[in-house]
Amino acid sequence: MLPLLTSPQIREADAYTIANEPVSSIDLMERASKAFVGWFVNHFPDKKKAISVYCGTGNNGGDGLAIGRMLDEHQYKSVSVKVARFSDKASSDFNANFKRLQQTGVSVIEIKPADNFPAENSPVIIDALLGTGLNKPLTGDYKNLVSHINSLKRTVVAVDVPTGLFSEGEVPSDAAVLKSNLVITFQQPKINFLLPDCAPYIECCEVVNIGIDEKFVRSLNSPYRAVEEKDIRKLLKPRSRFSNKGTYGHALIVAGQDETMGAALLSAAACAYSGAGLTTACVPKCGLTALNSYMPELMAIVRNGAEVPVIEWEKFNSIGIGPGLGKQEDSMALFADILANYKKPMVIDADALNLLATYKELWSGIPENSILTPHMKEFDRLFGDHVNWWQRIQTGIEKAAKLKLYILLKNDYTIVITPQGNVYFNTTSNSAMATGGMGDVLTGIITSLLAQKYSPEEACIIGAYVHGKAGDELALPNRLNVVMPGQLAARLPATMAKLMA
Structure with a gap:
């Protein structure tokens, strides 16, 4: 059975892989971003089509920065990155990937609190604003940004989890969630992806393997499992x-x-x-x-x-x-x-x-x-x-x-x-x-x-x-x-x- 992990268990599995593979957290982020891009380029082959990557300042945003850089390396002609700087906090891996992105020709626009949202001409939007760590409904600047992007009616591809959606737990009926045409999620589907409450927010989901230690994942004994x-x-017994x-x-x-x-x-x-x-x-x-x-x-x-x-x-x-x-x-x-x-x-x-x-x-x-x-x-x-x-x-x-x-x-x-x-x-x-x-x-x-x-x-x-x-x-x-x-x-x-x- 494929274990389905809760958000704390996902973080625990990431930490174990980093410590015991061993691999640095920034290299694990690179691996995840590469897996995302590998699926993306095969299904969005038009490299002339403009793509905007919206990033928060946590690790999901760090994934988005790496994805923007890799799409540029894949010769996509019009990639832009928009960073939501709604607080002074940023993860160390986000900062490292931000420096890497600045060494490319990819356009970066920062959105500050109370700013007017920048014009958006890209038909494809990659959502890397917030990831699995979300534990309360969106409010304030993030809620407004999500509502704005939803109003654009563009093709949205979410990185791991759509912004505003909990990986598990109750999803409020009035939750502000960035509606995704496609979610490319890491390692295993999130539990809520398998429930009808997510139907308004996710049209399709694809799972990509990022090399998390599978033996450790199984040792977590999650009660939630997917049948393969x-x-x-x-289990089936042939007739004898x-x-x-x-x-x-x-x-x-x-x-x-x-x-x-x-x-x-x-x-x-x-x-x-x-x-x-x-x-x-x-x-x-x-x-x-x-x-x-x-x-x-x-x-x-x-x-x-x-x-x-x-x-x-x-x-x-x-x-x-x-x-x-x-x-x-x-x-x-x-x-x-x-x-x-x-x-x-x-x-x-x-x-x-x-x-x-x-x-x-x-x-x-x-x-x-x-x-x-x-x-x-x-x-x-x-x-x-x-x-x-x-x-x-x-x-x-x-x-x-x-x-x-x-x-x-x-x-x-x-x-x-x-x-x-x-x-x-x-x-x-x-x-x-x-x-x-x-x-x-x-x-x-x-x-x-x-x-x-x-x-x-x-x-x-x-x-x-x-x-x-x-x-x-x-x-x-x-x-x-x-x-x-x-x-x-x-x-x-x-x-x-x-x-x-």
């Missing part, structure tokens, strides 16, 4: 010779009502496609024909009206409940019966989550290590309203530990929160997957993985990843604007086979 493909390749359907477990999907059989079909199909040896769907009697027609490989337990069906609990290695189940009293009675009789970890989604939010007495029956899979609104129904996603993560950490459950919070970067306090960010998926029924497919995948004897943590991490990966394989190479959930479910065997290869 190599992690999934290690001399195995049979019993080897891969029997999963039960409890879902669907008269008007919502689609959710049950998608979830059950995804369960089968992702490898469960046997998949049974517990569906209303009216849905039996649809189930048999949609996928004859699925078995059925029929629900007849409000009558709770007789279920042979010992047959099933996992249960997923909720897609299209409804919130009526008979749904509540069925859910209560399952909780009273089934004591293995289960997957609780959709209407089952809504039932939990309404009938608090159901909570006590949830088996330990079960998995809740809410989207944002369902999460807030369960645990109260939240102003932002950082609050949701902190609540998720608290509730997962207290209730001894896994919480999979759906998002562009779906977040898995464990009872031990680890927070995993999934790194697959795309906007073409934003269609009704995708969550039902994910429920089926995770239920299938539990049936195959993956641990609840593994099932969450693998499930979110292969769900998004299948969507990426359908959408991105084929430039599809929309990927349908049924397509994605059918894609799962191929996606998983590639990852197991």
Whole structure:
């Protein structure tokens, strides 16, 4: 897993690298600036286009000065640097790079407090005003400068972090942030980059390696981690010779009502496609024909009206409940019966989550290590309203530990929160997957993985990843604007086979 560091941990990792590589801080800054410029010149190849670099007087500003010098060395014809001198303080590395820049022909303009802002004719602006050290919202001169640059409507490329944005923690809804078309960030994405609260401020992010000591970074034991493909390749277990359907477990999907059989079909199909040896769907009697027609490989337990069906609990290695189940009293009675009789970890989604939010007495029956899979609104129904996603993560950490459950919070970067306090960010998926029924497919995948004897943590991490990966394989190479959930479910065997290869 790729560790995601907080601002103090980033500074600690920088300091360790400087002391133990060893490398001077100014040379580490040079390395970071070179990595930035290496990406920039490949994607902004027009060397006649004017570029303005806005610098503060800290180390982020020092990066900006070095970047301006390097762009000049790369023969960009019109590079200018604007230094915001809003205090008498400056870092030693900033001062060293300022002297280096003065030995070039790059134009430098200093902006002092209460100055009128200089005319800006460059179509591309590089933001190196403030970096990861920011711990309070912008005010005064910096806030005014950020508002001014935002008003120019230029292409903005931020160095490491957009000015005004916190690397982690709550982002105030009225925060003054320099809106960036692109952020070129160092070593690993910042935690807040993976949350929807940053969408108004960042269009795209690229990570460049600057040689921070990776062994030390991992030793910091950050609870925040990004899931990478190599992690999934290690976790997935290929199907072996001399195995049979019993080897891969029997999963039960409890879902669907008269008007919502689609959710049950998608979830059950995804369960089968992702490898469960046997998949049974517990569906209303009216849905039996649809189930048999949609996928004859699925078995059925029929629900007849409000009558709770007789279920042979010992047959099933996992249960997923909720897609299209409804919130009526008979749904509540069925859910209560399952909780009273089934004591293995289960997957609780959709209407089952809504039932939990309404009938608090159901909570006590949830088996330990079960998995809740809410989207944002369902999460807030369960645990109260939240102003932002950082609050949701902190609540998720608290509730997962207290209730001894896994919480999979759906998002562009779906977040898995464990009872031990680890927070995993999934790194697959795309906007073409934003269609009704995708969550039902994910429920089926995770239920299938539990049936195959993956641990609840593994099932969450693998499930979110292969769900998004299948969507990426359908959408991105084929430039599809929309990927349908049924397509994605059918894609799962191929996606998983590639990852197991």
